Amino acid sequence: MNISDENIYDKQIKEYFKEVRSSYNNGNYRATMVMLYSVVMLDILYKCQYLAEEYNDEKAKDIINKIPVLEDYGNDKSPNYSWESTLLDTIKKTRLLDPTVYSDLDYLRYQRHLSAHPVLLRETFNLYTPHPTKVYGCIVSMLEGVLNNPPYFINNITVHIAKDLADNKEYYLSHYSYFQKYMYREYFSHMRHDDVIKTFRVFWKFVFYLSDDNCENNRKVNYHCLRVMMEKYSDILQSSIEENLENYYKFNEMEKHQLSIIYVGLWHVFH
Numbered sequence: 189m190n191i192s193d194e195n196i197y198d199k200q201i202k203e204y205f206k207e208v209r210s211s212y213n214n215g216n217y218r219a220t221m222v223m224l225y226s227v228v229m230l231d232i233l234y235k236c237q238y239l240a241e242e243y244n245d246e247k248a249k250d251i252i253n254k255i256p257v258l259e260d261y262g263n264d265k266s267p268n269y270s271w272e273s274t275l276l277d278t279i280k281k282t283r284l285l286d287p288t289v290y291s292d293l294d295y296l297r298y299q300r301h302l303s304a305h306p307v308l309l310r311e312t313f314n315l316y317t318p319h320p321t322k323v324y325g326c327i328v329s330m331l332e333g334v335l336n337n338p339p340y341f342i343n344n345i346t347v348h349i350a351k352d353l354a355d356n357k358e359y360y361l362s363h364y365s366y367f368q369k370y371m372y373r374e375y376f377s378h379m380r381h382d383d384v385i386k387t388f389r390v391f392w393k394f395v396f397y398l399s400d401d402n403c404e405n406n407r408k409v410n411y412h413c414l415r416v417m418m419e420k421y422s423d424i425l426q427s428s429i430e431e432n433l434e435n436y437y438k439f440n441e442m443e444k445h446q447l448s449i450i451y452v453g454l455w456h457v458f459h
Contacts, residue, residue: 225300357409
C-alpha cells in the first residue's frame with residue numbers, strides 16, 4: 189500500500205516521516221509505530237508553538253508552558269516523559285484537535301507502548317508485533333487528522349479564514365480565479381466533508397444573517413468564499429441545505445432586497 193508524504197505541512201516533519209515510511213515499507217512494524225508516535229507528538233508541539241507565537245493563542249501557550257524542557261541531552265538526568273500524557277490530556281481539554289482525532293491518538297499511543305516494550309504474559313515473554321493493516325490505518329489516520337493539516341487547522345479554522353479574507357479582500361475580489369485555487373489549496377483540500385459543511389454554515393451566517401460592522405465590511409468577500417465552496421462541493425452542500433433548512437433560512441437582520449440579490453446569484457451555482 190502506497191503511503192504519500194506530499195501533503196505533510198511542515199518540512200521538518202516531512203523529513204522525519206521518511207523514517208516512518210521506510211520502516212513500514214521494510215516490514216519493521218514495531219519501529220513504524222514508535223517513530224510515527226514520536227513524529228505526531230512533535231508535530232502537535234510545532235503546531236502549538238506556531239499558534240502561540242503567531243496568533244498569541246492562549247490554549248496553545250498553556251500547552252507549551254506545561255511541557256518540561258530538557259536543557260542538555262548530554263547530562264546524566266533522565267528525561268521526564270510524563271509530558272506526553274500531559275500534552276494529550278491538555279489538547280483534549282482545550283479541544284485544539286477535531287474530537288475524532290483523540291481516539292486515534294489514544295490508539296496510536298497504546299500501540300506505540302506495546303511496540304516499544306516487551307509484552308509480559310504468564311506463559312511467555314515476547315515482543316508484540318502489530319498487524320500491518322493496523323499500522324497502515326494508524327499512519328493514514330495521523331496523516332489526515334494531524335500531519336497534513338496546517339497549524340491553524342487545530343484551532344478554529346473559520347476565524348483564520350475570516351481574518352485572511354478581511355485582510356486581503358481587495359486582491360481576492362479582483363482576482364477570483366486565483367482566489368478559487370488559493371482557497372482550495374490552502375483550506376478546503378485539508379477539510380473533511382463535515383468540516384466543509386460546518387465552515388459553509390458559518391460563512392452563510394456571515395453573508396445572509398449577521399449585520400455587525402465586520403460582516404457588513406466583508407460581506408462581499410465572504411460571499412465569494414461561499415461561491416468557491418458551492419462550486420467545489422455543490423452536492424454535499426445542497427444536501428446540507430435541503431436537510432437542515434432551519435439552519436439556513438434565518439434572515440432576520442438583513443434587508444430583504446440585499447438578501448434576494450445575493451442569494452439568487454449564489455443559488456445559481458447549483459443549477
